[in-house]
Amino acid sequence: xxxxxxxxxxxxxxxxxxxxxxxxxxxxxxxxxxxxxxxxxxxxxxxxxxxxxxxxxxxxxxxxxxxxxxxxxxxxxxxxxxxxxxxxxxxxxxxxxxxxxxxxxxxxxxxxxxxxxxxxxxxxxxxxxxxxxxxxxxxxxxxxxxxxxxxxxxxxxxxxxxxxxx
Numbered sequence: 778x779x780x781x782x783x784x785x786x787x788x789x790x791x792x793x794x795x796x797x798x799x800x801x802x803x804x805x806x807x808x809x810x811x812x813x814x815x816x817x818x819x820x821x822x823x824x825x826x827x828x829x830x831x832x833x834x835x836x837x838x839x840x841x842x843x844x845x846x847x848x849x850x851x852x853x854x855x856x857x858x859x860x861x862x863x864x865x866x867x868x869x870x871x872x873x874x875x876x877x878x879x880x881x882x883x884x885x886x887x888x889x890x891x892x893x894x895x896x897x898x899x900x901x902x903x904x905x906x907x908x909x910x911x912x913x914x915x916x917x918x919x920x921x922x923x924x925x926x927x928x929x930x931x932x933x934x935x936x937x938x939x940x941x942x943x
Contacts, residue, residue: 829852829874829876829877829878829919830851830852830853830877830878830879830880830881831852831853831855831870831871831874831877831879831880831881832845832848832851832852832853832854832855832881832883833855833857833863833866833867833870833880833881833882833883833893834848834854834855834856834857834883835857835859835863835882835883835884835885835892835893835894836856836857836858836859837859837884837885837892837894838883838884838885841856841883844883848881852879852881855867855870857884857893857894858894859894859895860894860895861894861895862894862895862896863884863892863893863894863895863896864893864894864896864898864907864910864911864914865896865910866893866894867880867882867893867914868910868913868914871914871917874917875917875919876917876918876919876922877917877918877919877922878918878919878921878922878923879922879923879924879925880914880917880918880922880923880924880925881925881927882924882925882926882927882928883927883928884926884927884928885928885929886926886928886929886930886931887928887929887930887931888930888931888933888934888936888937889931889933889934889935889936889937889939889940890931890936890940891926891928891931892928898940899936899940900936900939900940903940926941
């Protein structure tokens with residue numbers, strides 16, 4: 778799988794040791810604890826299992842490089858520059874791509890919101906200023922395509938459920 782970066786070459790390495798283990802552990806749990814283990818698949822079998830998948834990893838997530846290494850082989854990995862608008866970066870990365878099986882977004886979040894680069898995505902933004910941009914991203918999915926969001930506490934509480942229901 779290709780690893781794509783939208784980072785500027787001088788982007789600083791952001792370290793937050795207090796969150797690093799929690800961030801990586803949360804993503805590992807979402808994948809059943811075995812990120813990077815392709816269950817013995819190889820070659821054409823692996824390509825068929827992966828399909829047309831994009832994995833967007835915000836560089837503000839501590840340990841993002843390790844996460845990318847562990848997700849290698851599961852789709853096209855795109856680093857989202859934490860100092861720029863994340864939605865614009867996703868839209869740019871998907872130009873000319875259709876029939877996507879899944880879009881994975883790894884980011885920081887809280888109850889009812891997540892951050893992608895400098896963009897805060899919550900229910901209000903989804904229904905307001907980001908509606909058109911998010912619709913254009915969603916239009917790139919195939920009929921059974923999914924958008925999966927990995928961020929601490931995003932789906933918690935009424936605000937989290939409101940965001941995910943949109």
